[in-house]
Amino acid sequence: MVEITQTTMYIFWAAAIVIFAVAEAVTAQLVSIWFVLGAVAALIAALFGASPVVQVIVFIAVTILALVITRPLVKKYIHPKKEYTNADKVIGQVGIVVEDIDNIKATGQVKIDGKIWTARSVDGSLIPKDSDVVINRIEGVKLIVTKNN
Numbered sequence: 297m298v299e300i301t302q303t304t305m306y307i308f309w310a311a312a313i314v315i316f317a318v319a320e321a322v323t324a325q326l327v328s329i330w331f332v333l334g335a336v337a338a339l340i341a342a343l344f345g346a347s348p349v350v351q352v353i354v355f356i357a358v359t360i361l362a363l364v365i366t367r368p369l370v371k372k373y374i375h376p377k378k379e380y381t382n383a384d385k386v387i388g389q390v391g392i393v394v395e396d397i398d399n400i401k402a403t404g405q406v407k408i409d410g411k412i413w414t415a416r417s418v419d420g421s422l423i424p425k426d427s428d429v430v431i432n433r434i435e436g437v438k439l440i441v442t443k444n445n
Contacts, residue, residue, distance in 0.1 A: 306408050309339035309351070326370055334359030358389070386431050390444055391415075406431070406439055408437040415439040 304319050312335040316328040338355035346354065386408050394412060397404030399420045406415040406429055418432055418440055428444035 302342060303347070305342045305348055305351060306339065309335050309342055309355075313339065330362040330366070333362045355380050366403045384434065386413075386439070387433060389431055391428055391431060391439070391441070393423055393425050393427045396425050397429075406438075406441060413437070413439045415441050418442050 313332055316331040316335060319328045320326070320332060334355040334357075334413050337358035338351040341354045343353045389408055390407035391406040391413070393404070393415070394407045395403060395405040397406075397415050399416050402416075404415040404417070404423070406413050408431065414437060415429070416435075416438055419442070421442050421443070423429060423441070429441035430444050431439050431441055433440045
């Protein structure tokens with residue numbers, strides 16, 4: 297059986313810090329910063345003479361604690377709020393069909409705010425020219441609409 301010395305543990309935790317830090321640096325998202333913090337805490341425990349078992353427990357505990365504490369902050373900054381464009385202002389408005397909407401034939405146009413948009417119906421139904429429609433959403437450059445009753 298191999299004996300684990302304190303020097304071995306210093307090297308192990310230092311290597312873990314470097315590996316996790318490099319992994320964090322080469323990724324676009326936060327993936328291993330919590331492991332870096334856990335490894336730093338375990339290295340500190342090793343420097344104070346803690347046993348390897350205690351070091352591993354410190355590593356796990358600090359990693360989990362760091363994740364739990366920082367998760368709400370990370371979630372807020374990693375998933376920024378959606379930026380709306382001027383095109384989004386037509387959602388919910390009523391437009392007029394200027395070309396019959398037929399999803400199967402891939403035809404249909406709607407005029408809204410003086411602009412002509414390509415349009416498709418939400419449910420695939422045919423919507424004749426001169427009908428009023430409500431804009432449900434935008435997919436790419438197409439309005440997805442329902443007939444206004």
